[in-house]
Amino acid sequence: MDSNEWLKRWNDRTLRYAHRCLDPAHPIAISCDRERLSRFDTQIALLSATNLFGRMSPNVVLAFEDAPINAALPWPGTSLHTHILSGMRAANPFGTYQARDLSPMDFRIHIGRGHEGFVVDGTGWNAYVGPGPSPLPEQRDGNGFGAALAVVVAAAQLFRNPFNQITKPFIGNALDWSDTVTHHEHDFVHAPDIGRIHFIGLGSVGSAALYYLGLATRSFIPTLIDMDRIKIHNLTRSPIFIAADCVDETKYPEGGVYKVAAARRFLNEIGISDVVSDPAALHQSVYWREREAGTPDIVVSAANEHDVRYHIEMGYPPVQVYATTGKNWQVALLRHHPGDDACSMCVFPPERSKIPMACATDHVTVPETGEQIDAALPFLSFGAGLMTAAEIVKLALPGFPFSRARVNLNLRTDPIMTATPIPHRTGCTCEQRNKAVHLQMFTGSRYA
Ligand SMILES: [Zn+2]
Incomplete structure:
Protein backbone atom coordinates (compact mmCIF):
# COMPACT_ATOMS: atom_id res chain seq x y z
CA MET A 1 0.00 0.00 0.00
CA ASP A 2 1.49 3.38 -0.94
CA SER A 3 1.53 6.40 1.36
CA ASN A 4 -1.43 8.13 -0.34
CA GLU A 5 -3.67 5.10 0.01
CA TRP A 6 -2.48 4.61 3.60
CA LEU A 7 -3.19 8.24 4.62
CA LYS A 8 -6.60 8.09 2.95
CA ARG A 9 -7.52 5.06 5.05
CA TRP A 10 -5.80 6.47 8.16
CA ASN A 11 -7.88 9.70 7.97
CA ASP A 12 -11.06 7.97 6.77
CA ARG A 13 -13.22 8.50 9.86
CA THR A 14 -12.10 12.10 10.41
CA LEU A 15 -12.97 12.90 6.77
CA ARG A 16 -16.35 11.21 7.04
CA TYR A 17 -17.15 12.99 10.30
CA ALA A 18 -15.81 16.49 9.68
CA HIS A 19 -15.20 16.44 5.88
CA ARG A 20 -11.70 17.78 6.46
CA CYS A 21 -8.50 17.08 8.34
CA LEU A 22 -5.55 19.18 9.50
CA ASP A 23 -3.17 20.46 6.81
CA PRO A 24 -0.44 17.78 6.77
CA ALA A 25 2.14 20.32 5.56
CA HIS A 26 1.80 22.53 8.64
CA PRO A 27 4.06 21.29 11.48
CA ILE A 28 2.62 21.20 15.02
CA ALA A 29 5.48 21.88 17.42
CA ILE A 30 5.17 20.95 21.09
CA SER A 31 7.32 22.99 23.46
CA CYS A 32 7.50 22.78 27.26
CA ASP A 33 8.66 24.74 30.31
CA ARG A 34 12.13 23.36 31.00
CA GLU A 35 11.75 23.51 34.79
CA ARG A 36 8.54 21.46 34.69
CA LEU A 37 9.77 18.84 32.26
CA SER A 38 10.48 16.17 34.87
CA ARG A 39 7.06 16.42 36.56
CA PHE A 40 4.53 13.59 36.36
CA ASP A 41 1.66 15.86 35.30
CA THR A 42 3.77 17.64 32.67
CA GLN A 43 4.88 14.32 31.21
CA ILE A 44 1.26 13.09 31.12
CA ALA A 45 0.52 16.21 29.05
CA LEU A 46 3.50 15.55 26.75
CA LEU A 47 2.73 11.85 26.29
CA SER A 48 -0.96 12.37 25.61
CA ALA A 49 -0.44 15.48 23.44
CA THR A 50 2.12 13.79 21.21
CA ASN A 51 0.04 10.61 21.03
CA LEU A 52 -3.10 12.56 20.09
CA PHE A 53 -1.58 15.22 17.80
CA GLY A 54 0.52 12.51 16.14
CA ARG A 55 -2.73 10.76 15.17
CA MET A 56 -4.39 14.02 13.98
CA SER A 57 -1.47 15.12 11.84
CA PRO A 58 1.45 13.37 10.10
CA ASN A 59 3.70 16.35 10.94
CA VAL A 60 4.62 16.83 14.61
CA VAL A 61 7.79 18.31 16.13
CA LEU A 62 9.18 17.81 19.64
CA ALA A 63 10.56 21.25 20.45
CA PHE A 64 11.52 20.51 24.05
CA GLU A 65 14.62 19.03 25.64
CA ASP A 66 14.86 15.33 26.20
CA ALA A 67 14.44 14.00 29.76
CA PRO A 68 14.02 10.61 31.42
CA ILE A 69 10.45 9.42 31.92
CA ASN A 70 9.19 10.09 35.47
CA ALA A 71 9.54 7.18 37.92
CA ALA A 72 5.78 7.16 38.60
CA LEU A 73 4.93 6.52 34.94
CA PRO A 74 5.27 3.32 32.95
CA TRP A 75 8.62 3.12 31.12
CA PRO A 76 10.53 4.92 33.96
CA GLY A 77 13.94 6.28 33.04
CA THR A 78 13.47 5.81 29.27
CA SER A 79 14.20 8.84 27.07
CA LEU A 80 11.00 10.83 26.51
CA HIS A 81 12.09 11.65 22.96
CA THR A 82 12.82 8.03 22.05
CA HIS A 83 9.59 6.76 23.55
CA ILE A 84 7.41 9.45 21.99
CA LEU A 85 8.99 9.37 18.52
CA SER A 86 8.85 5.59 18.26
CA GLY A 87 5.21 5.68 19.38
CA MET A 88 4.19 8.27 16.78
CA ARG A 89 6.06 6.45 13.99
CA ALA A 90 4.42 3.17 15.00
CA ALA A 91 0.98 4.79 14.69
CA ASN A 92 1.79 6.32 11.30
CA PRO A 93 4.88 5.02 9.47
CA PHE A 94 4.33 7.57 6.69
CA GLY A 95 4.43 10.65 8.94
CA THR A 96 7.23 13.11 9.70
CA TYR A 97 7.86 13.02 13.43
CA GLN A 98 11.05 14.61 14.68
CA ALA A 99 12.79 16.42 17.54
CA ARG A 100 14.29 19.77 16.52
CA ASP A 101 14.37 23.47 17.39
CA LEU A 102 11.34 25.63 16.65
CA SER A 103 11.10 27.10 13.17
CA PRO A 104 8.96 30.07 11.98
CA MET A 105 6.83 27.61 9.95
CA ASP A 106 5.69 25.75 13.06
CA PHE A 107 2.40 26.13 14.88
CA ARG A 108 3.58 26.09 18.49
CA ILE A 109 1.65 24.55 21.35
CA HIS A 110 3.28 25.09 24.72
CA ILE A 111 2.89 22.66 27.63
CA GLY A 112 3.28 24.27 31.05
CA ARG A 113 2.84 27.78 32.41
CA GLY A 114 4.19 29.58 29.35
CA HIS A 115 4.35 33.27 28.69
CA GLU A 116 2.20 33.87 25.60
CA GLY A 117 0.71 32.02 22.64
CA PHE A 118 -1.18 28.70 22.77
CA VAL A 119 -0.62 27.36 26.29
CA VAL A 120 -1.83 23.98 27.61
CA ASP A 121 -1.49 23.56 31.37
CA GLY A 122 -2.71 21.05 33.91
CA THR A 123 -1.97 20.48 37.57
CA GLY A 124 -4.00 18.28 39.88
CA TRP A 125 -7.54 18.03 38.51
CA ASN A 126 -7.34 21.46 36.87
CA ALA A 127 -6.94 22.25 33.20
CA TYR A 128 -6.18 25.45 31.32
CA VAL A 129 -5.97 26.15 27.59
CA GLY A 130 -5.46 29.71 26.37
CA PRO A 131 -2.91 32.47 26.12
CA GLY A 132 -0.05 32.23 28.60
CA PRO A 133 0.84 32.57 31.34
CA SER A 134 -1.48 29.94 32.81
CA PRO A 135 -3.46 31.22 35.80
CA LEU A 136 -3.84 27.78 37.47
CA PRO A 137 -2.85 27.52 41.14
CA GLU A 138 0.27 25.48 41.80
CA GLN A 139 -0.67 22.00 43.07
CA ARG A 140 1.42 19.09 44.20
CA ASP A 141 2.52 16.70 41.49
CA GLY A 142 1.11 13.21 40.98
CA ASN A 143 -2.33 13.66 39.41
CA GLY A 144 -2.26 13.87 35.61
CA PHE A 145 -5.99 14.13 34.87
CA GLY A 146 -6.11 17.94 34.67
CA ALA A 147 -3.18 17.88 32.24
CA ALA A 148 -4.82 15.20 30.10
CA LEU A 149 -8.11 17.14 30.00
CA ALA A 150 -6.24 20.27 28.89
CA VAL A 151 -4.67 18.33 26.01
CA VAL A 152 -8.05 17.05 24.76
CA VAL A 153 -9.53 20.56 24.87
CA ALA A 154 -6.44 21.96 23.10
CA ALA A 155 -6.72 19.34 20.34
CA ALA A 156 -10.37 20.25 19.80
CA GLN A 157 -9.48 23.95 19.62
CA LEU A 158 -6.69 23.24 17.15
CA PHE A 159 -9.06 21.24 14.94
CA ARG A 160 -11.96 23.66 15.25
CA ASN A 161 -9.96 26.70 14.28
CA PRO A 162 -6.90 25.23 12.58
CA PHE A 163 -3.57 26.81 13.36
CA ASN A 164 -5.07 29.89 15.02
CA GLN A 165 -4.38 31.25 18.46
CA ILE A 166 -7.03 30.89 21.15
CA THR A 167 -9.02 33.99 21.86
CA LYS A 168 -11.23 32.66 24.65
CA PRO A 169 -9.40 30.74 27.38
CA PHE A 170 -10.75 27.48 28.85
CA ILE A 171 -10.56 26.67 32.56
CA GLY A 172 -12.12 23.54 33.98
CA ASN A 173 -11.47 20.56 36.21
CA ALA A 174 -11.72 16.80 35.87
CA LEU A 175 -13.01 16.30 39.42
CA ASP A 176 -16.52 17.78 39.34
CA TRP A 177 -16.31 18.57 35.61
CA SER A 178 -17.16 22.22 36.15
CA ASP A 179 -15.66 25.28 34.48
CA THR A 180 -13.93 26.41 37.64
CA VAL A 181 -10.66 25.68 39.43
CA THR A 182 -10.96 23.06 42.17
CA HIS A 183 -8.75 23.19 45.26
CA HIS A 184 -9.79 19.65 46.23
CA GLU A 185 -6.48 17.85 45.90
CA HIS A 186 -5.64 16.43 49.32
CA ASP A 187 -7.63 13.21 48.89
CA PHE A 188 -6.08 12.14 45.64
CA VAL A 189 -4.27 8.84 45.97
CA HIS A 190 -1.37 8.39 43.64
CA ALA A 191 -1.48 5.08 41.71
CA PRO A 192 -4.60 3.80 43.47
CA ASP A 193 -5.55 0.11 43.64
CA ILE A 194 -8.70 -0.12 41.50
ZN1 LIG B 1 -33.38 1.03 32.41
Missing part, protein backbone atom coordinates in the same frame (compact mmCIF):
# COMPACT_ATOMS: atom_id res chain seq x y z
CA GLY A 195 -9.63 -3.81 41.65
CA ARG A 196 -11.02 -6.05 38.93
CA ILE A 197 -12.26 -4.32 35.79
CA HIS A 198 -14.11 -5.78 32.84
CA PHE A 199 -13.46 -3.76 29.70
CA ILE A 200 -16.38 -4.62 27.44
CA GLY A 201 -15.39 -3.13 24.09
CA LEU A 202 -11.78 -2.24 23.28
CA GLY A 203 -12.48 0.07 20.36
CA SER A 204 -11.39 3.68 20.39
CA VAL A 205 -13.12 4.67 23.64
CA GLY A 206 -12.38 1.45 25.55
CA SER A 207 -8.73 1.43 24.51
CA ALA A 208 -8.38 5.14 25.34
CA ALA A 209 -9.85 4.48 28.80
CA LEU A 210 -7.31 1.68 29.26
CA TYR A 211 -4.49 4.00 28.17
CA TYR A 212 -5.35 6.83 30.56
CA LEU A 213 -6.00 4.44 33.42
CA GLY A 214 -2.66 2.74 32.73
CA LEU A 215 -0.84 6.07 32.93
CA ALA A 216 -2.46 6.75 36.33
CA THR A 217 -2.01 3.32 37.93
CA ARG A 218 -0.90 -0.24 37.25
CA SER A 219 -2.88 -1.62 40.22
CA PHE A 220 -5.89 -3.20 38.54
CA ILE A 221 -6.80 -6.61 37.14
CA PRO A 222 -8.31 -6.29 33.67
CA THR A 223 -10.52 -8.64 31.68
CA LEU A 224 -10.77 -7.60 28.03
CA ILE A 225 -13.74 -8.64 25.90
CA ASP A 226 -14.11 -7.58 22.25
CA MET A 227 -14.52 -9.63 19.08
CA ASP A 228 -13.28 -7.03 16.56
CA ARG A 229 -10.01 -6.78 14.72
CA ILE A 230 -8.03 -3.59 14.08
CA LYS A 231 -8.33 -1.72 10.80
CA ILE A 232 -6.29 1.22 9.54
CA HIS A 233 -9.15 3.65 10.15
CA ASN A 234 -9.09 2.70 13.87
CA LEU A 235 -5.54 4.01 14.37
CA THR A 236 -6.30 7.72 14.64
CA ARG A 237 -8.80 7.31 17.47
CA SER A 238 -7.03 4.83 19.72
CA PRO A 239 -3.88 5.72 21.69
CA ILE A 240 -2.64 2.11 21.69
CA PHE A 241 -3.27 0.68 18.22
CA ILE A 242 -0.33 0.73 15.79
CA ALA A 243 0.22 0.21 12.06
CA ALA A 244 1.74 -3.23 12.68
CA ASP A 245 -1.68 -4.34 13.99
CA CYS A 246 -3.17 -3.78 10.51
CA VAL A 247 -3.17 -5.82 7.31
CA ASP A 248 -3.84 -5.07 3.66
CA GLU A 249 -7.62 -4.78 3.88
CA THR A 250 -8.08 -5.39 0.16
CA LYS A 251 -6.93 -8.97 0.88
CA TYR A 252 -8.13 -9.41 4.49
CA PRO A 253 -11.27 -7.29 4.87
CA GLU A 254 -11.97 -8.46 8.42
CA GLY A 255 -8.92 -6.54 9.64
CA GLY A 256 -5.69 -7.39 11.44
CA VAL A 257 -4.87 -8.14 15.06
CA TYR A 258 -7.72 -8.55 17.58
CA LYS A 259 -8.31 -5.36 19.57
CA VAL A 260 -8.02 -7.34 22.80
CA ALA A 261 -4.56 -8.56 21.71
CA ALA A 262 -3.33 -4.99 21.16
CA ALA A 263 -4.79 -4.00 24.54
CA ARG A 264 -3.09 -6.95 26.21
CA ARG A 265 0.23 -5.95 24.61
CA PHE A 266 -0.14 -2.39 25.97
CA LEU A 267 -0.90 -3.72 29.45
CA ASN A 268 2.07 -6.09 29.37
CA GLU A 269 4.31 -3.24 28.20
CA ILE A 270 3.34 -1.05 31.15
CA GLY A 271 3.89 -3.89 33.62
CA ILE A 272 0.46 -5.51 34.03
CA SER A 273 0.82 -9.22 33.33
CA ASP A 274 -2.35 -10.55 34.97
CA VAL A 275 -4.64 -10.00 31.97
CA VAL A 276 -7.54 -12.08 30.69
CA SER A 277 -8.53 -11.41 27.09
CA ASP A 278 -11.39 -12.91 25.12
CA PRO A 279 -11.95 -12.10 21.43
CA ALA A 280 -15.66 -12.81 21.68
CA ALA A 281 -19.00 -11.03 21.79
CA LEU A 282 -20.09 -10.35 25.38
CA HIS A 283 -23.02 -12.78 25.37
CA GLN A 284 -20.66 -15.54 24.21
CA SER A 285 -17.90 -14.78 26.70
CA VAL A 286 -17.63 -17.18 29.65
CA TYR A 287 -15.83 -14.42 31.55
CA TRP A 288 -19.13 -12.54 31.65
CA ARG A 289 -21.70 -15.35 31.65
CA GLU A 290 -19.99 -17.51 34.26
CA ARG A 291 -18.46 -14.87 36.49
CA GLU A 292 -18.74 -15.22 40.26
CA ALA A 293 -21.05 -12.99 42.29
CA GLY A 294 -19.16 -9.94 43.53
CA THR A 295 -16.94 -9.77 40.44
CA PRO A 296 -15.78 -7.70 38.74
CA ASP A 297 -15.60 -4.45 40.73
CA ILE A 298 -16.20 -2.21 37.71
CA VAL A 299 -17.52 -2.61 34.18
CA VAL A 300 -16.35 -0.25 31.46
CA SER A 301 -19.10 -0.71 28.90
CA ALA A 302 -17.55 0.78 25.80
CA ALA A 303 -19.42 -1.18 23.14
CA ASN A 304 -22.68 -0.63 21.33
CA GLU A 305 -23.05 -3.61 19.02
CA HIS A 306 -24.72 -7.00 19.42
CA ASP A 307 -27.23 -5.69 21.99
CA VAL A 308 -24.35 -5.45 24.40
CA ARG A 309 -26.17 -3.15 26.84
CA TYR A 310 -29.00 -5.65 27.09
CA HIS A 311 -26.56 -8.44 27.96
CA ILE A 312 -24.78 -6.22 30.48
CA GLU A 313 -27.94 -5.07 32.24
CA MET A 314 -29.54 -8.53 32.28
CA GLY A 315 -26.29 -9.86 33.78
CA TYR A 316 -26.74 -7.75 36.96
CA PRO A 317 -23.65 -5.56 36.50
CA PRO A 318 -21.60 -3.85 39.22
CA VAL A 319 -20.74 -0.14 38.94
CA GLN A 320 -20.61 0.88 35.28
CA VAL A 321 -18.54 3.76 33.95
CA TYR A 322 -18.34 4.60 30.27
CA ALA A 323 -18.41 7.43 27.79
CA THR A 324 -19.76 7.83 24.30
CA THR A 325 -18.94 10.20 21.49
CA GLY A 326 -21.75 12.03 19.77
CA LYS A 327 -22.50 13.48 16.37
CA ASN A 328 -21.98 17.09 17.32
CA TRP A 329 -18.43 17.02 18.75
CA GLN A 330 -19.82 15.82 22.05
CA VAL A 331 -18.57 13.40 24.68
CA ALA A 332 -20.96 12.03 27.30
CA LEU A 333 -19.63 10.36 30.45
CA LEU A 334 -22.11 8.10 32.26
CA ARG A 335 -22.17 6.22 35.56
CA HIS A 336 -24.64 3.62 36.77
CA HIS A 337 -24.65 2.06 40.24
CA PRO A 338 -26.69 -1.03 41.16
CA GLY A 339 -29.89 0.26 42.73
CA ASP A 340 -29.95 3.44 40.63
CA ASP A 341 -33.22 4.42 39.00
CA ALA A 342 -31.68 4.47 35.54
CA CYS A 343 -29.70 1.81 33.70
CA SER A 344 -27.75 2.09 30.46
CA MET A 345 -30.79 0.92 28.46
CA CYS A 346 -32.72 3.86 29.92
CA VAL A 347 -30.21 6.05 28.04
CA PHE A 348 -29.65 3.81 25.01
CA PRO A 349 -32.90 1.98 24.31
CA PRO A 350 -32.56 -1.24 22.34
CA GLU A 351 -35.22 -0.07 19.92
CA ARG A 352 -33.67 3.21 18.95
CA SER A 353 -36.02 4.09 16.17
CA LYS A 354 -38.98 4.44 18.52
CA ILE A 355 -37.42 6.71 21.10
CA PRO A 356 -35.67 9.98 20.43
CA MET A 357 -32.10 9.80 21.65
CA ALA A 358 -30.85 12.35 24.13
CA CYS A 359 -27.37 11.83 22.76
CA ALA A 360 -26.91 10.24 19.38
CA THR A 361 -24.17 7.68 19.10
CA ASP A 362 -21.42 8.29 16.67
CA HIS A 363 -22.76 6.73 13.51
CA VAL A 364 -22.57 8.40 10.15
CA THR A 365 -24.04 7.20 6.89
CA VAL A 366 -21.87 6.37 3.90
CA PRO A 367 -23.56 8.26 1.03
CA GLU A 368 -22.73 5.67 -1.65
CA THR A 369 -24.13 2.66 0.17
CA GLY A 370 -26.33 3.97 2.99
CA GLU A 371 -24.21 1.88 5.39
CA GLN A 372 -24.03 3.07 9.01
CA ILE A 373 -20.48 3.24 10.32
CA ASP A 374 -18.88 4.34 13.55
CA ALA A 375 -17.04 7.63 13.29
CA ALA A 376 -15.61 10.19 15.62
CA LEU A 377 -12.78 12.66 15.75
CA PRO A 378 -9.57 11.55 17.49
CA PHE A 379 -9.90 14.02 20.39
CA LEU A 380 -13.49 12.90 21.07
CA SER A 381 -12.41 9.28 21.54
CA PHE A 382 -9.40 10.31 23.63
CA GLY A 383 -11.68 12.60 25.68
CA ALA A 384 -14.18 9.81 26.25
CA GLY A 385 -11.38 7.50 27.42
CA LEU A 386 -9.88 10.16 29.66
CA MET A 387 -13.22 10.98 31.30
CA THR A 388 -13.89 7.27 31.91
CA ALA A 389 -10.47 6.70 33.50
CA ALA A 390 -10.77 9.81 35.69
CA GLU A 391 -14.17 8.69 36.94
CA ILE A 392 -12.86 5.18 37.74
CA VAL A 393 -10.00 6.59 39.81
CA LYS A 394 -12.47 8.74 41.78
CA LEU A 395 -14.63 5.78 42.85
CA ALA A 396 -12.43 5.13 45.88
CA LEU A 397 -12.03 8.77 46.94
CA PRO A 398 -13.86 10.10 50.01
CA GLY A 399 -16.66 12.39 48.91
CA PHE A 400 -17.49 10.44 45.73
CA PRO A 401 -19.48 11.19 43.62
CA PHE A 402 -18.29 14.66 42.71
CA SER A 403 -20.74 15.24 39.87
CA ARG A 404 -24.15 14.10 38.65
CA ALA A 405 -24.24 10.76 36.85
CA ARG A 406 -24.02 12.17 33.34
CA VAL A 407 -21.46 14.73 32.17
CA ASN A 408 -21.45 16.25 28.70
CA LEU A 409 -18.34 17.80 27.23
CA ASN A 410 -19.19 19.83 24.14
CA LEU A 411 -16.27 20.76 21.93
CA ARG A 412 -18.04 22.04 18.80
CA THR A 413 -17.97 25.61 20.09
CA ASP A 414 -16.10 27.05 23.06
CA PRO A 415 -15.76 24.02 25.36
CA ILE A 416 -18.67 23.54 27.78
CA MET A 417 -19.04 20.89 30.50
CA THR A 418 -22.44 20.20 32.07
CA ALA A 419 -23.52 17.54 34.56
CA THR A 420 -27.09 16.24 34.82
CA PRO A 421 -28.90 13.34 36.49
CA ILE A 422 -29.87 10.32 34.35
CA PRO A 423 -33.64 9.88 34.41
CA HIS A 424 -35.33 6.49 34.40
CA ARG A 425 -37.09 5.67 31.11
CA THR A 426 -40.59 4.35 31.72
CA GLY A 427 -41.02 0.91 30.19
CA CYS A 428 -37.29 0.13 30.19
CA THR A 429 -36.37 -3.55 30.50
CA CYS A 430 -34.63 -2.79 33.81
CA GLU A 431 -38.09 -2.57 35.41
CA GLN A 432 -38.31 -6.36 35.14
CA ARG A 433 -34.98 -6.90 36.85
CA ASN A 434 -34.98 -8.35 40.35
CA LYS A 435 -33.40 -5.72 42.64
CA ALA A 436 -32.62 -8.24 45.38
CA VAL A 437 -30.71 -10.47 42.96
CA HIS A 438 -28.87 -7.44 41.60
CA LEU A 439 -27.77 -6.28 45.03
CA GLN A 440 -26.76 -9.85 45.90
CA MET A 441 -24.55 -10.01 42.78
CA PHE A 442 -23.06 -6.63 43.75
CA THR A 443 -22.32 -7.62 47.35
CA GLY A 444 -18.67 -8.43 47.78
CA SER A 445 -17.48 -6.16 45.00
CA ARG A 446 -15.18 -3.36 46.02
CA TYR A 447 -17.58 -0.48 45.50
CA ALA A 448 -20.70 -2.10 46.99
